[in-house]
Amino acid sequence: MKHKASSKHTRNFDAKKNTLNIKQFFKRSDAELPQDKVAKAEMYLTGYMAEHGVPFAQADHLVDVIKKMFPECETARNMKMKKTKASYMLQDGIAWEERQVVAKFCRENYFSLIIDESTDISVSQVLAVMVRVYDEKKCKVADLLLDFVEVDDASAEGLYKSVKEMLEKEEIPLQNIVGFASDNCSTMLGVNNGFQAHLKRDLPSVFILGCVCHSFALCSSHASNTLPSFLETFLKDVCCYFSRSSKRQHQFQMIQDVVQSPKHKMLKLSQTRWLSRGLVLSRILEQWDALQLFFQGEAKTDKVDGASQISKTMATPGTKHMLLFLNYIISKVDKMNLEFQSQYFRIATLYSTISDEYRSILALFVDEDILHSHSLAELDPNDAAKHKSIIELGGRCEAMLIKQPLGEKEGRFRNDCKRFLVELCSQMKKRFNFKEDSILAMLSIMDPKEALSPQRGIKSIGKLAVNFPNLVKEEDLDELQDQWKDLLQFKESLKNISGMPATSFWLELKSIKDANNQTKFHHLSTFMCNLMVLPHSSAGVERVFSQLNRIKNKQTNKLQVSTVANRILAMQSISRQDGCHRWEPSPALIKDVKGGKCHKRYMEREASRKGGELATLYADEGDTDEIEEAMNVYLN
Incomplete structure (x- = not known):
């Protein structure tokens, strides 16, 4: 006890407290470990190869080049990644984790x-x-x-x-x-x-x-069948004429220089690309003078019968008039098409956008008084009694009719255009439900402007909720309806979020609390957020198939x-x-790379594949007794 109170002990005790432990002196954080830096560098390189479609085989030389580029870098010197490792880091690392996350x-x-x-x-x-x-x-x-x-x-x-x-x-x-x-x-x-x-x-x-x-593509295709057949043939012939010969393309460029036309190539008419028809029409009209001059010269040489027919069709009165009309109408359809190919949230505006465009097309040939006095669901586009005496054809087409009158043929031309419009609207009505009490129409309340409007279309949100019983329990319908009604009463307090897009507005609504510090719109916010997942098109899966075709091509078809x-x-x-x-790889992914889990998954996948191939081989040869043994050898 005397020693404890002495100055020597006190001095040594204080010194001991400030001395670092030997384990702490040698300890490093995970971010400082050299193997972590190497694993991260290899993952970054693999991520780059994945995003830009770089073949795995390039990893054999790529890493060696990086080592030569940065000889002073310790991380680069320790990188060891060839095509096999790049493959399994991508497939059994990044892709495996993404599949688990989704x-x-x-x-x-x-x-x-x-x-x-x-x-x-x-x-x-x-x-x-x-x-x-x-x-x-x-x-x-x-x-x-x-x-x-x-x-x-x-x-x-x-x-x-x-x-x-x-x-x-x-x-x-x-x-x-x-x-x-x-x-x-x-x-x-x-x-x-x-x-x-x-x-x-x-x-x-x-x-x-x-x-x-x-x-929309089907509506346009069916409506095109009502037009004279020479138009479809004309579009295909013009597009195909240039696709067969680079010499013709070069000659056409010289004609473009003469008439001072934009140097744009002629597009190909595709049956599977939804927007190709409208783009081809626009391009032909843009290059009309150059095309006319080009095919006149081609027809004089009598080299190809197709050139003479194209030149004759372009010179026929009414051809350009019809193309101008079609370009006007198809552009309306393509605008809607582009709108709903979007990857973003569009289900709230689906009904209103289609209805407005449908009404706009109907107004070209249906009497305006009838259009305003009837609902879209009631109106029959085929009812000739409700049609105008003279239909509208669009500004450019009407101007063309003044500059180049068709005379006696104008009546027949307008009838062809009218049949196209009637068929287009009939197909749209056949494929879309224009009833104001349909689910699509009710989903417009997901738009914050519509939800906060005193004139909103739905007074009782239960009409929409009953169509989604898995999202709202029956015992919660009363609270849901009360919160829907209270939304208008709290309109002033929601000013700071009312201008947000729907995807943010309904989530932010969860943070609004009442006097008791309880969430005021919990059920309404949750219901609307769950409705966000409703699809408006399947364009996303088409984009995935485009990626598939880029990855799996003629060279990589195996x-x-x-x-x-x-x-x-x-x-x-x-x-x-x-x-x-x-991109930053997750800590779990880095750990899997360091710990060899990615390699283990790769080995299991390869063993399963080879075992399956051998089992199939034995089965084909009739050696069914050896199938189980072959599977066990490779799986174990």
């Missing part, structure tokens, strides 16, 4: 299903399964690829079975599906035996929507579907962070 999100949240089936360049039937989700962290709606499925049975029942098995494998509840969208083929949207029919048997309340963009899916999933993961230059 599946987990679907397990815990409501989502919409968007699917489509296609045949790739190697004649493999591929089903793309996408989900539309609402990300509360980013306040935005996103279409995400869940996976590709290689299918043997492309019937509606076979596709539904494949999708259901995938969801069960990922442990995603079927009840989390709120909506379904696809193209308009009978396999997908057949009422009796289509994919949607099978889905409705399991989920009677699911929201079904045929792709709006596909529908790539497996799973490899292509992993590449696209990796690109998706990186693009969600705005590109490889901003």
Whole structure:
């Protein structure tokens, strides 16, 4: 006790407290570990290769070049990545994590299903399964690829079975599906035996929507059948004439210089690209003088019969008039098409946008008094008694008729245009529900301006909520209705968020609290946020197929579907962070790379693939007794 009180002990005790422990002296944070820096560098390089479609084989030389470029960098010197490692880091690292993230999100949240089936360049039937989700962290709606499925049975029942098995494998509840969208083929949207029919048997309340963009393309295609057949032939002949010869393209460029026309190439008319018809029409009208001069010269040489026919068609009175009219109408359809090809939230404006454009087209040939006195659902475009005596053809076409009158042919020309308009509107009415009490019409209240307007269309939100029983419980309908009514009373206090887009407004509404510090609009906000996942088109899955065709081309046609899916999933993961230059691999992913988990998944995948190949080989040769043994050897 005396020693404890001495000055020597006190001095040594204080010195001991300030001495660093030997373990702390040698300890480094995870970010400072050299192997972490190397793993990160390899992941960054793999992410760059994934986003820009760089072949894995380039990794063999790429890493060696980086080492020569930065000889003083310790991280670069320690990088060891060839094509095999780049492949499994992408497939069993980035893509594997992205698949888990999307599946987990679907397990815990409501989502919409968007699917489509296609045949790739190697004649493999591929089903793309996408989900539309609402990300509360980013306040935005996103279409995400869940996976590709290689299918043997492309019937509606076979596709539904494949999708259901995938969801069960990922442990995603079927009840989390709120909506379904696809193209308009009978396999997908057949009422009796289509994919949607099978889905409705399991989920009677699911929201079904045929792709709006596909529908517009079909409406235009059916309406085009009412026009004289020479027009379609003329468009195809003009486009194909230049695609066959670079010499013709060069000669046409010389003509463009003479007439001082923009040096734009002639476009190709495609049956599968929705917007190609309108773009081809615009380009032909833009290059009309140059084309006329070019084909007049080609016709004189008598080299090709097609040039003479094209020149004759262009000189025929009424051809340019008709093209001007079609360009005016098709541009209206294409504007709607472009609007709903967007990846962003559009379901709230779907009904109003289509209704306004439909009314605008009807006004060209239907009497205005009748148009204002009848609802769109009641009005029959084929009723000749409601038509105008003289239809409107658009400003450019009307001006052309004044400059170059058609004389006696004008009556027939206007009748052709009228038949086109009538058929276009008939097809639109056939494919869209213009009733004001339809689900699409009621979804317009998701627009904050509509929801906060005293003249809003829906007084009772229960009319909309009953169509989505999986989103709102029956016992919560009273509170939901009260919160919908109170929204107008709190309009002044919501001024700071009323100008936000719908994806942000309804989420911010959750933060509004009452006098008791309780959320004022909890049920309403939750209901609206869950409705955000409803699809407005299936354009997202078409974009995925475009990526598939870029990855799996003539040179890479032996790539497996799973490899292509992993590449696209990796690109998706990186693009969600705005590109490889901003992408940061998660700590869990870095840990998997360092700990060898990515390599282990790769080895298991390879063993499963090779075991399956051997099992198939033995089965083909009839050695069925050795199948199980072969599988065990490679799987173990």
